[in-house]
Amino acid sequence: MSQSFNPADVRKAIIDQQKAQDRRKMLLNGVLLLLLLAAPFAMYPVFLMKILCFALFAVAFNLLFGFTGLLSFGHAAFLATGGYTTGYLLSNYSGLTTEVGIIAGTLVATALGLAFALLSIRRQGIYFAMVTLALAQLVYFFFVQSEFTGGEDGMHGIPRGHLFGLIDLSKNLNMYYFVLAVFIGCYLLVQRIVSSPYGQVLKAIKQNEPRAVSLGYNVDRYKVLAFVISAALAGLAGSMKSVVFQLASLNDAHWHMSGEVILMTLVGGMGTLLGPVVGATFVVNIEYQLSQGPLRDWVNPILGGIFVLTVLAFRSGIVGEIQKFLRKNLG
Amino acid sequence: MTMIFGVPLAVLSGQLLIGFINGAFYALLSLGLAIIFGLLKIINFAHGAMYMLGALLTVVMFNTLGVNYWVALFMAPLLVGVFGVLIEYFLLRRIAGQDHIYSLLLTFGVALIIQGVLTNIYGVSGLRYAMPDMFKGGIKLDFMFLPYYRAWVIVVALLVCFGTWFMIEKTKLGAYLRAGTEDSQLMQGFGINVPLLVSLTYGFGVALAAFAGVLAAPIYSVTPGMGANTLIVVFAVVVIGGMGSIGGAIITGIMMGVIEGLTKTFYPPASSAVIFLVMVVVLMFRPSGLFGKEA
Numbered sequence: 001m002s003q004s005f006n007p008a009d010v011r012k013a014i015i016d017q018q019k020a021q022d023r024r025k026m027l028l029n030g031v032l033l034l035l036l037l038a039a040p041f042a043m044y045p046v047f048l049m050k051i052l053c054f055a056l057f058a059v060a061f062n063l064l065f066g067f068t069g070l071l072s073f074g075h076a077a078f079l080a081t082g083g084y085t086t087g088y089l090l091s092n093y094s095g096l097t098t099e100v101g102i103i104a105g106t107l108v109a110t111a112l113g114l115a116f117a118l119l120s121i122r123r124q125g126i127y128f129a130m131v132t133l134a135l136a137q138l139v140y141f142f143f144v145q146s147e148f149t150g151g152e153d154g155m156h157g158i159p160r161g162h163l164f165g166l167i168d169l170s171k172n173l174n175m176y177y178f179v180l181a182v183f184i185g186c187y188l189l190v191q192r193i194v195s196s197p198y199g200q201v202l203k204a205i206k207q208n209e210p211r212a213v214s215l216g217y218n219v220d221r222y223k224v225l226a227f228v229i230s231a232a233l234a235g236l237a238g239s240m241k242s243v244v245f246q247l248a249s250l251n252d253a254h255w256h257m258s259g260e261v262i263l264m265t266l267v268g269g270m271g272t273l274l275g276p277v278v279g280a281t282f283v284v285n286i287e288y289q290l291s292q293g294p295l296r297d298w299v300n301p302i303l304g305g306i307f308v309l310t311v312l313a314f315r316s317g318i319v320g321e322i323q324k325f326l327r328k329n330l331g
Numbered sequence: 332m333t334m335i336f337g338v339p340l341a342v343l344s345g346q347l348l349i350g351f352i353n354g355a356f357y358a359l360l361s362l363g364l365a366i367i368f369g370l371l372k373i374i375n376f377a378h379g380a381m382y383m384l385g386a387l388l389t390v391v392m393f394n395t396l397g398v399n400y401w402v403a404l405f406m407a408p409l410l411v412g413v414f415g416v417l418i419e420y421f422l423l424r425r426i427a428g429q430d431h432i433y434s435l436l437l438t439f440g441v442a443l444i445i446q447g448v449l450t451n452i453y454g455v456s457g458l459r460y461a462m463p464d465m466f467k468g469g470i471k472l473d474f475m476f477l478p479y480y481r482a483w484v485i486v487v488a489l490l491v492c493f494g495t496w497f498m499i500e501k502t503k504l505g506a507y508l509r510a511g512t513e514d515s516q517l518m519q520g521f522g523i524n525v526p527l528l529v530s531l532t533y534g535f536g537v538a539l540a541a542f543a544g545v546l547a548a549p550i551y552s553v554t555p556g557m558g559a560n561t562l563i564v565v566f567a568v569v570v571i572g573g574m575g576s577i578g579g580a581i582i583t584g585i586m587m588g589v590i591e592g593l594t595k596t597f598y599p600p601a602s603s604a605v606i607f608l609v610m611v612v613v614l615m616f617r618p619s620g621l622f623g624k625e626a
Contacts, residue, residue, distance in 0.1 A: 255559070
């Protein structure tokens with residue numbers, strides 16, 4: 001190579017590359033958006049909404065697990081709390097418009113998230129996973145014994161109502177675009193958080209916590225905030241899910257659900273923005289396909305198998321592996 | 332009839348006994364978790380599944396091969412222990428250098444597989460295991476009836492706990508284990524076969540769980556899902572006690588069982604939640620646990 005290395009040229013080349021990359025990203029996002037807008041005309045909207053709700057749940061979880069490095073084994077508690085709160089309010093107070101119910105559900109989940117965070121943040125690593133799991137089990141027992149949840153039967157017939165008192169959400173198409181709008185809003189919010197200075201600190205904590213402490217960051221406060229945001233978004237996912245299905249059940253509070261969201265994030269690619277969305281789509285589809293076929297009783301062991309395989313061989317997940325491939329081949 | 336706080340003494344002592352037995356199971360299970368954690372630095376999420384395997388093997392071996400209780404008490408932990416060694420060798424070892432979170436998730440996946448497959452084979456309803464003849468009946472004490480089997484469970488569980496504690500704290504093998512907990516690389520440098528020790532440790536830890544499972548088979552309903560819920564309670568017990576000491580794990584386990592039994596007597600609705608509530612209180616006032624050294 002006999003080229004001269006003029007710093008200005010190098011900078012220009014880097015900026016050009018960045019621009020090209022940004023353009024590619026914009027194009028990709030545009031295509032995805034169009035697909036999402038058109039999707040309900042090709043597929044059953046309720047199924048798509050299910051995917052979107054779980055995708056939001058996984059995005060919320062990933063903010064904590066993928067970007068901050070905290071493995072919560074209790075996120076089902078927030079999903080269920082959001083769902084039950086919204087369901088209870090909308091079922092019992094007919095004057096409430098849907099968005100009020102959803103906001104209330106999100107707020108209660110947020111408060112619960114703060115309580116979880118303050119208790120669990122005192123323990124690190126593996127203890128953190130155990131504490132969150134045990135706290136979530138406590139919440140589960142509360143829901144099992146409370147009368148308003150309907151116990152084992154669950155809460156049925158939650159009215160979808162009217163958004164802002166105007167838009168009739170009992171129409172699946174309206175409901176779909178509402179869920180999609182909320183999802184995109186939250187996705188952009190998380191994207192913003194991750195790329196903000198605050199998000200950079202979270203990543204620093206994940207990579208090397210003692211170092212972040214020694215640089216003067218109040219690590220616990222950053223972690224608590226990340227936990228609370230994550231719980232809030234998980235609660236929002238649960239609230240919307242209960243409106244979409246008009247149902248809130250104990251399944252959402254069970255530890256199994258906490259495991260599932262870990263699987264979604266891991267399979268899709270933890271620590272990537274799109275990963276949890278891809279993972280949720282993958283897991284929801286697999287569960288649906290299996291439940292239709294002769295393997296319907298084998299869903300759990302197969303999910304367990306996917307878990308083991310992912311951990312052993314594809315730790316970066318689908319999106320992570322694609323990114324690696326692209327980096328290798330496109331430079 | 333003697334009453335204590337408005338509760339008949341016989342009822343109270345009966346619940347205390349049940350609490351003590353549950354506590355013995357918690358102690359056995361958290362002991363195994365603590366041993367595995369010491370060397371592998373992971374929480375074995377498959378521990379509940381191993382406990383269930385022990386109980387299920389006991390029932391299935393009896394139903395198909397007519398294997399009696401005493402043989403099962405020896406065979407089930409051995410089989411599960413070998414199974415554990417295989418899991419360690421073929422799965423956990425492959426990701427030993429990675430973040431410990433991955434090993435934890437791996438054991439979680441393994442638990443899902445074991446539990447799911449067995450649920451398909453044996454269903455969700457409980458399997459029955461007939462009480463061995465020699466344990467039928469019990470001793471009538473002044474204030475309560477003590478079934479032989481329950482007395483046996485308490486005695487043998489305590490013996491095994493004490494034996495394990497003795498082995499770890501007082502023998503040469505235990506010294507290796509403790510040294511491995513401190514610095515396994517250095518120990519490898521001294522010419523000790525650490526990978527083998529790790530395999531055996533994992534195998535021994537899950538064998539303890541399976542042993543608890545065999546003990547549980549005649550008194551609890553044996554289902555493929557029985558381990559999962561127990562495991563979460565044991566996690567809470569571990570958080571309360573802290574994993575700093577083997578003795579601490581045993582004491583905390585029994586203590587929590589008794590507290591659970593007392594709650595069942597005086598305020599039944601809270602009995603399934605009380606251990607978790609204790610955990611919350613401990614986290615607030617003593618975050619590193621009652622016997623814990625590190626956060």
